[in-house]
Amino acid sequence: MNTYENRFEDCYVLLDGSELKIGNHSLERVWDISNGIPTVVSLKNKAANKEWFTTDETHDWLAAANRKYAFFHSSFIREDKVSLTVEAAPDDDFGVAKKHLRVQVSIGYKNCTVQWTHLIYPVSPIIRSFIRVTVKEDAVLSERAAAEELPADKKHFREISDGYQDSYPLEPKHCGWKSVRFVDVTDDFDNLVHTEHGLFHRRERRFVKGNLIFVQDHLSKEGLTLIKEGPTPLGYLRDTDSDFFIKGINVFTTGWGFDRNDLMKHKTLTTYGSTVMLWSGSEENALSVLNEYHNAIHIFNPEKDAFIMSNTWGDQSSDGRLSEAFLLAELEVAKQTGITFYQIDDGWQNGTTANSVLPGGAWGMGYYKHNPDFWKVNDRRFPNGLEPIIASAKEKGIKMGLWFSPDSINDFENWEKDSRVLIDLHHKYDIAAFKMDGIEFTSKAGEENLTRLLQTVLEGTDGKVFFNMDVTAGIRSGYYGQLQYGSLFLENRFTGKFGEWPNYFPHCTLRNIWMLSRYYPSCRLQAEFLNVHRNIELYQGDPLAPSACGMEYAFAITMFANPLAWMEQTGLDEASIVILGRMILRYREVQSDILAGHVLPIGDEPNGTVWTGFQSIRSENTGYLLVIKEYNTDREQKYQLWNLRDKTLQLESILGSGKQEQINVDHEGFAAFQLDGQFKYALYKYSLV
Numbered sequence: 001m002n003t004y005e006n007r008f009e010d011c012y013v014l015l016d017g018s019e020l021k022i023g024n025h026s027l028e029r030v031w032d033i034s035n036g037i038p039t040v041v042s043l044k045n046k047a048a049n050k051e052w053f054t055t056d057e058t059h060d061w062l063a064a065a066n067r068k069y070a071f072f073h074s075s076f077i078r079e080d081k082v083s084l085t086v087e088a089a090p091d092d093d094f095g096v097a098k099k100h101l102r103v104q105v106s107i108g109y110k111n112c113t114v115q116w117t118h119l120i121y122p123v124s125p126i127i128r129s130f131i132r133v134t135v136k137e138d139a140v141l142s143e144r145a146a147a148e149e150l151p152a153d154k155k156h157f158r159e160i161s162d163g164y165q166d167s168y169p170l171e172p173k174h175c176g177w178k179s180v181r182f183v184d185v186t187d188d189f190d191n192l193v194h195t196e197h198g199l200f201h202r203r204e205r206r207f208v209k210g211n212l213i214f215v216q217d218h219l220s221k222e223g224l225t226l227i228k229e230g231p232t233p234l235g236y237l238r239d240t241d242s243d244f245f246i247k248g249i250n251v252f253t254t255g256w257g258f259d260r261n262d263l264m265k266h267k268t269l270t271t272y273g274s275t276v277m278l279w280s281g282s283e284e285n286a287l288s289v290l291n292e293y294h295n296a297i298h299i300f301n302p303e304k305d306a307f308i309m310s311n312t313w314g315d316q317s318s319d320g321r322l323s324e325a326f327l328l329a330e331l332e333v334a335k336q337t338g339i340t341f342y343q344i345d346d347g348w349q350n351g352t353t354a355n356s357v358l359p360g361g362a363w364g365m366g367y368y369k370h371n372p373d374f375w376k377v378n379d380r381r382f383p384n385g386l387e388p389i390i391a392s393a394k395e396k397g398i399k400m401g402l403w404f405s406p407d408s409i410n411d412f413e414n415w416e417k418d419s420r421v422l423i424d425l426h427h428k429y430d431i432a433a434f435k436m437d438g439i440e441f442t443s444k445a446g447e448e449n450l451t452r453l454l455q456t457v458l459e460g461t462d463g464k465v466f467f468n469m470d471v472t473a474g475i476r477s478g479y480y481g482q483l484q485y486g487s488l489f490l491e492n493r494f495t496g497k498f499g500e501w502p503n504y505f506p507h508c509t510l511r512n513i514w515m516l517s518r519y520y521p522s523c524r525l526q527a528e529f530l531n532v533h534r535n536i537e538l539y540q541g542d543p544l545a546p547s548a549c550g551m552e553y554a555f556a557i558t559m560f561a562n563p564l565a566w567m568e569q570t571g572l573d574e575a576s577i578v579i580l581g582r583m584i585l586r587y588r589e590v591q592s593d594i595l596a597g598h599v600l601p602i603g604d605e606p607n608g609t610v611w612t613g614f615q616s617i618r619s620e621n622t623g624y625l626l627v628i629k630e631y632n633t634d635r636e637q638k639y640q641l642w643n644l645r646d647k648t649l650q651l652e653s654i655l656g657s658g659k660q661e662q663i664n665v666d667h668e669g670f671a672a673f674q675l676d677g678q679f680k681y682a683l684y685k686y687s688l689v
Contacts, residue, residue: 006088009122011101015086022103022118026125027278029118031070036079036109038070038116040167043224045125045278050222052278054171060202060248061169064161071131073163075260076112076141083108091119094455095463096484098122098296111139112263121296125278125289128229128297131165131256132270133263141260159205160245164252166274168226172217173249175200180519181210182232182479184471186491187498190508193515200249207242209233211480212519213251214286222280225290228253229273232478237444238262258444266411266445272481284642287518291598294521298484302592304466305487305523307562308584309341309401309433310334314530314566316496319347320357321568323381327389333569335396336577338584341433342393343401343468348386350376353405353438364438364474365409368417375404375421390429401468402431405438412449419453423460435468435489441475451482458485468526479520487524487562495535495546502538504530506549507608507630510557514601514612517560522614523595527558528566533573543631544608549679551576555583556656556681559591560599560614560626586655590685594624602639606630611637611673613681620688625651627658627682629675638670645669648689658682662689 004015014021018034019041030042043052057068065072084107091102098121105116115132135141178197183189196208211230216223228243240255253274263269279289312321312330327344334342346355351374354363362370377385393400402425407414425431434457441447454467467486469477477483490512493504506529513527532546532554539545546554555563565580572580597616602625604610609631616624620643627639644665651660657680658673665671675682 002084004086006101006103008088008090008099008101011120011122013086013088013101013103013118013120020086020105022120022127024120025123027127029127029276033084035067036081037067037072037077038105038107039068040070040169043168043276043278045222045280047125048220048222048280050220050278052168052171052224054169060250062159062161062247062252064159068167068169070167071116071163071165073256074161075163076133076135076139076263077109077114077163078111080110081107082110093297093484094458096298096458098299100296111136111141124292124296126275126293126296127277128273128275129166130270130273132268134268135263139264141264157205159247160252160254162239163256164245164254165256165271166253166276168224168251168276170200170215170249170251172219174218175215175249176218177246178214179208179210179244180212180214182516182519183234184232184476184478185234185473186512187472190491190512192512193519200246202248204246204248206246207254208244208246209242211243211478212290213244215251216286223278223286225277225279225286226251226253227273227275227277227293227480228255229275229480229482230255230257230478231476231481235441235475235478235481237441237447237475256444257447262443262445266443269444270448287600288598290519291521294524298521298524300523300596302596305562306592306595307340307399308338308565308588308591309343309468309526309562310337310339310565310567310569311343311345311435312568313345313492314494314528315534315568315571316494317568318355318357319345322347322378324384324388326570328392330569331389331392331396331398333572333577334398337565337569337572337580338588339398339565339569340588341399341401343403343433343435344389345403345435346405346437347381348378348402350374350378364405364440365407367405367407368414369409386429394430399432400429401433401435403435403437406436406450406453408438408440408442408446411443411446412453415449415453416456419456419460422457422465426457426461426465432465433468433486434465435470437470437489439470439474439476441477447477447482454482454485479516487526489526489564491528493528493530493566495530495532495538497538502535504528504546505544505608506532506546506554506557507544507606510612510628511606513558513561514606514614517599517601517614522561522599525561526564527561528564529554529558531567531571531576533576534571548631551579552583553679553681555580556626556683557628559587559655559683560594560616562595583655587683590624590654593618597623600642602641603628603637611639613639615642617642622685622687625682625684625686627656627673627675627684629678629680631678633678635676636672636674638672640669641665641671642669644671649686650689652685652687654683654685656680656682658684660684
């Protein structure tokens with residue numbers, strides 16, 4: 001009889017004949033492996049003794065699959081299994097993740113081998129799964145199964161026919177769902193979070209675009225959350241047209257990201273990830289477990305997740321001002337303002353890009369063809385190399401970062417060469433952060449090669465670097481792709497013309513962080529603040545203009561993310577330097593503590609005229625509040641706080657104009673805050689009385 005067992009802390013994998021179990025103290029998933037393709041049997045919340053999967057053969061399963069297969073693909077996975085083995089070992093994803101048990105189930109089929117990988121974390125009610133397919137040399141893969149042709153009045157009966165990555169045959173009959181769709185390509189979009197909700201219905205079929213689905217049993221109040229670890233819809237590859245498919249009360253994770261032609265070309269490819277997590281009770285609990293997921297795949301590290309970075313590109317000089325003298329002057333001011341990371345953007349390198357003030361540059365692809373020495377230091381701008389700049393930064397206690405654009409040509413075929421460049425830059429100049437830009441995926445193979453690049457750099461630098469992944473343009477990984485190795489450079493915003501108009505408004509930056517923070521850790525978002533005194537003439541008569549908000553307010557609204565000084569430090573006036581120096585000195589004392597907490601939005605959705613803000617939950621008894629009053633004349637506003645019903649809070653004022661020392665939170669979680677004036681804020685530390 002085929003048996004296997006492995007454990008790490010409370011995590012375990014058990015193979016006993018026809019049954020495979022993976023779980024920990026919080027949850028367990030069970031599959032039947034007696035058939036050619038594993039079938040789903042059970043998903044159990046152990047803490048609540050709640051079974052989520054039905055044991056019945058449902059009538060609303062898929063027409064293309066005659067069993068409750070765990071995964072399915074019509075082109076290359078059939079019932080012709082020839083072998084199955086299980087291995088497991090602890091892992092930490094190159095030092096980035098919480099240590100966990102990595103389980104690899106290898107299944108041999110006639111045409112391919114499937115490595116079905118599951119990651120289970122101690123105590124946490126979370127299981128992540130991936131499918132890696134390696135096609136055999138003599139394989140003959142089927143054409144994709146044709147979708148059933150439906151008459152016009154039956155188009156809503158369309159369902160997936162070619163495959164899925166995971167399946168959830170739900171048992172509870174009275175469940176509601178909520179999906180969350182994210183938007184990147186932020187050069188062109190500024191509404192980044194969209195939600196839908198509904199009830200499951202036996203006859204309803206629905207394709208869902210979005211990385212998250214929350215499901216709750218309305219009778220028991222138990223819930224589960226499904227994550228598609230992949231791009232936004234703007235980054236879909238091949239024939240992917242959704243992230244989930246709902247048929248009746250069954251949910252399927254869809255969109256492999258590659259097809260038979262990709263597999264025949266590249267031989268081995270991996271699906272996007274599929275994650276399930278369990279929770280009980282309210283939205284607060286659901287979001288708490290989602291935050292637990294983020295903390296599992298990316299452990300908070302103050303050196304990499306709590307910083308204040310400066311980058312000159314926001315003043316729109318491109319690379320035109322880069323020189324040794326300019327950067328040395330920049331660092332002098334950066335020391336006064338309190339910058340912890342100074343990042344040199346495009347232009348430090350020998351090669352020229354399409355964004356340069358110089359003509360004839362490359363972009364995204366073919367850098368080495370354009371110039372074999374593309375990534376050497378530009379000796380015209382820096383005749384002494386970067387050494388004098390690095391030395392000055394080190395003397396001032398400022399870490400250095402560089403802009404870099406991996407070569408996207410032929411699915412990042414130069415990923416090994418690019419990784420050596422970054423490793424060498426780290427060892428030579430102690431570069432600790434790389435902004436990764438110009439990325440363009442044309443296939444799943446490209447995404448996987450970029451991930452290999454990031455992992456190789458982490459390994460080659462002993463984990464001492466991190467990456468700012470640009471999500472402003474191109475077909476990229478979005479928010480829930482393979483992005484655990486760094487932070488997100490969220491958006492390009494300028495006080496000068498970007499196209500025909502300036503596009504920096506502090507309330508829009510605030511709104512994007514506020515919207516994302518409900519579902520994404522704000523410590524992994526860079527939030528820009530600009531020199532608000534530039535290009536004032538382009539905002540004439542606008543009461544929400546950056547100059548109307550002021551420098552202090554522009555910085556303050558970024559404090560529950562990682563503030564990005566998107567400007568030339570040398571362009572600041574003396575008053576702004578003094579303001580930033582004072583604020584950042586005090587903010588740095590609490591920044592790591594704030595961002596290590598669970599940051600959630602409070603107040604109204606920002607639009608420039610409301611009371612809004614954030615709460616960072618550090619424990620049941622302590623945390624931080626950022627109360628923000630936009631262009632609003634009310635002196636007082638009630639906020640609904642998270643997990644603080646019927647409590648009295650002691651407030652310690654850290655920054656801003658808040659004067660309250662104690663507040664009472666009512667039985668619905670509301671508390672009243674006061675601020676005088678407009679564009680005001682108060683940063684408080686709170687503790688229970």
